[in-house]
Amino acid sequence: MTSYISLPMYSANIDERMRLIAGKCVSCGQLAFPQRPVCTKCGGDQFEDTLLSGDGSLYTYSVVAGNGAPSEFDDEQTMTGDVLCGVVELKEGPRVMVRLADMEPEELEIGMKVRAVIRRLYDQEGIVRYGTKFVPA
Amino acid sequence: MVDVAVIGVGQTRYGMFPERTLKDLFHEAAINALNDVDKGLDPAAVEEAFIGTLSTGGAQLGNFAPLMMEAAGMVGASARHIENACASSGFAMRDAVAAIASGRARIAVAGGIEKMSDLPREKNRLWLGISGDVEWERLAGTNFAGIYAMMARRHMHEYGTKKKHITMAAVKNRNNALANPKAQFRAPLEIDRAMKTPNLASPLSFSDACGITDGASMVILCRADMAKEFTDQPVLVVGSGGASNYVAIHDRKSMTTLEGTKRAVQQAYEMAGISADDIDFAEVHDCFAIAELLAYEDLGFCKKGTAGKYIESGATARDGKRPVNNSGGLIAKGHPIGSTGTGQIYEVVNQLRGRADTAERQLKNVRYGLTQNVGGSGAAVAVHILKAAA
Numbered sequence: 277m278t279s280y281i282s283l284p285m286y287s288a289n290i291d292e293r294m295r296l297i298a299g300k301c302v303s304c305g306q307l308a309f310p311q312r313p314v315c316t317k318c319g320g321d322q323f324e325d326t327l328l329s330g331d332g333s334l335y336t337y338s339v340v341a342g343n344g345a346p347s348e349f350d351d352e353q354t355m356t357g358d359v360l361c362g363v364v365e366l367k368e369g370p371r372v373m374v375r376l377a378d379m380e381p382e383e384l385e386i387g388m389k390v391r392a393v394i395r396r397l398y399d400q401e402g403i404v405r406y407g408t409k410f411v412p413a
Numbered sequence: 414m415v416d417v418a419v420i421g422v423g424q425t426r427y428g429m430f431p432e433r434t435l436k437d438l439f440h441e442a443a444i445n446a447l448n449d450v451d452k453g454l455d456p457a458a459v460e461e462a463f464i465g466t467l468s469t470g471g472a473q474l475g476n477f478a479p480l481m482m483e484a485a486g487m488v489g490a491s492a493r494h495i496e497n498a499c500a501s502s503g504f505a506m507r508d509a510v511a512a513i514a515s516g517r518a519r520i521a522v523a524g525g526i527e528k529m530s531d532l533p534r535e536k537n538r539l540w541l542g543i544s545g546d547v548e549w550e551r552l553a554g555t556n557f558a559g560i561y562a563m564m565a566r567r568h569m570h571e572y573g574t575k576k577k578h579i580t581m582a583a584v585k586n587r588n589n590a591l592a593n594p595k596a597q598f599r600a601p602l603e604i605d606r607a608m609k610t611p612n613l614a615s616p617l618s619f620s621d622a623c624g625i626t627d628g629a630s631m632v633i634l635c636r637a638d639m640a641k642e643f644t645d646q647p648v649l650v651v652g653s654g655g656a657s658n659y660v661a662i663h664d665r666k667s668m669t670t671l672e673g674t675k676r677a678v679q680q681a682y683e684m685a686g687i688s689a690d691d692i693d694f695a696e697v698h699d700c701f702a703i704a705e706l707l708a709y710e711d712l713g714f715c716k717k718g719t720a721g722k723y724i725e726s727g728a729t730a731r732d733g734k735r736p737v738n739n740s741g742g743l744i745a746k747g748h749p750i751g752s753t754g755t756g757q758i759y760e761v762v763n764q765l766r767g768r769a770d771t772a773e774r775q776l777k778n779v780r781y782g783l784t785q786n787v788g789g790s791g792a793a794v795a796v797h798i799l800k801a802a803a
């Protein structure tokens with residue numbers, strides 16, 4: 277299959293994906309993560325880079341059954357079966373939809389503490405795509 | 414504003430039709446709609462056309478609407494493709510209504526189509542996964558089942574809703590479809606068996622989801638003041654609302670409310686001059702069973718957080734106070750993405766005219782019918798309220 281998220285598109289927000297850099301709204305201080313062009317609170321469009329801690333808690337989650345994930349995850353699903361994903365509420369406030377790792381489906385619980393790590397997401401066009409996954413804190 | 418009436422509706426059977434082409438399916442829906450105009454309509458009289466589709470695998474993204482109008486035998490109309498993921502033809506309907514209400518057109522059509530069966534499985538998963546905020550939701554390894562599952566998990570957490578309440582919506586809709594000859598899945602389903610189907614994206618199981626479907630539908634509209642030239646039973650479009658919201662659920666304040674639905678239905682209620690209490694029946698966007706429960710709350714049919722109890726009370730069953738998805742809904746009637754919105758209108762118009770295809774599922778004494786069509790996990794929502802003309 278061809279790429280759905282091209283390398284240029286992927287690399288354009290690599291600071292967010294790999295380094296957890298959020299945008300802090302210059303007018304109201306609200307954090308935007310993932311970064312976005314317009315502040316959801318005040319409508320401002322000027323942001324300063326702010327490093328997030330990577331600590332957070334699980335806001336919601338799902339165990340997506342084999343062959344349910346997008347096709348770029350096929351290799352992994354062949355090996356692991358289910359894909360664990362969820363929304364993490366970061367300590368600093370923003371929520372983000374992420375991959376979960378190093379945990380069994382039955383361990384998942386709303387409110388559990390998690391932290392960010394860099395992991396392989398998948399490879400495509402011969403290039404490994406790394407990104408952030410969340411593991412138990 | 415000019416009042417708007419529906420004078421004809423058509424829809425193919427929903428299902429998997431590997432032997433049929435896109436053009437063939439759309440042609441059938443169009444002929445079906447033209448034949449439904451009791452006193453006849455010259456296809457050349459159609460001035461504006463709005464055709465909804467997501468993609469059909471990307472094979473015909475350019476000039477899609479003119480090609481479909483060719484298949485419909487309606488060459489010449491001002492036609493365009495409307496795309497808002499699964500809400501494509503709900504918005505096609507909204508634009509067709511606006512074209513007439515504004516006085517620009519006298520006769521317009523809204524249509525929709527999707528042919529999903531011709532794609533290999535991984536291509537289907539590609540196309541089904543491109544309507545979220547792809548850079549983030551997709552990279553989390555989730556599909557729409559997973560996104561709705563996360564919303565379901567929050568609803569269970571915040572309001573004590575049980576997985577059984579969610580699956581009850583799927584079971585109701587599957588059993589409703591038994592009497593609908595145009596529905597895709599017509600096999601009975603009991604709650605105990607549904608609860609035991611394999612995990613799809615927890616807490617949702619396979620029984621809680623819609624499938625892969627081919628189908629097309631068309632609605633023919635005109636100025637209400639000329640409707641009697643075409644039929645003695647026009648149906649009035651008394652309310653129309655549309656709204657959008659953050660595409661990714663992580664950007665929304667609440668994951669248990671579709672703000673788009675609330676905003677769109679508010680517009681529709683205001684335009685119609687009625688409230689939720691006046692709605693006699695509805696076709697809502699149950700792409701996953703949890704979506705029907707969220708719709709009950711967001712449309713104002715029950716209080717926030719009480720959808721589980723509401724479905725348990727039987728209020729939305731065929732013989733309940735306010736039947737919802739009497740057609741079988743997306744889960745059982747089928748969800749050919751681009752056709753779903755106008756397919757819902759097809760159902761509501763037939764019910765209001767007393768023309769349900771089987772007597773068993775004809776609703777009695779219904780005045781106001783509502784449709785809710787959702788794109789993605791709530792990024793775009795179109796709502797319509799229809800009323801039988803006196």
Ligand SMILES: [Zn+2]
Binds near residue numbers: 305316
């Ligand atoms: Zn701000």
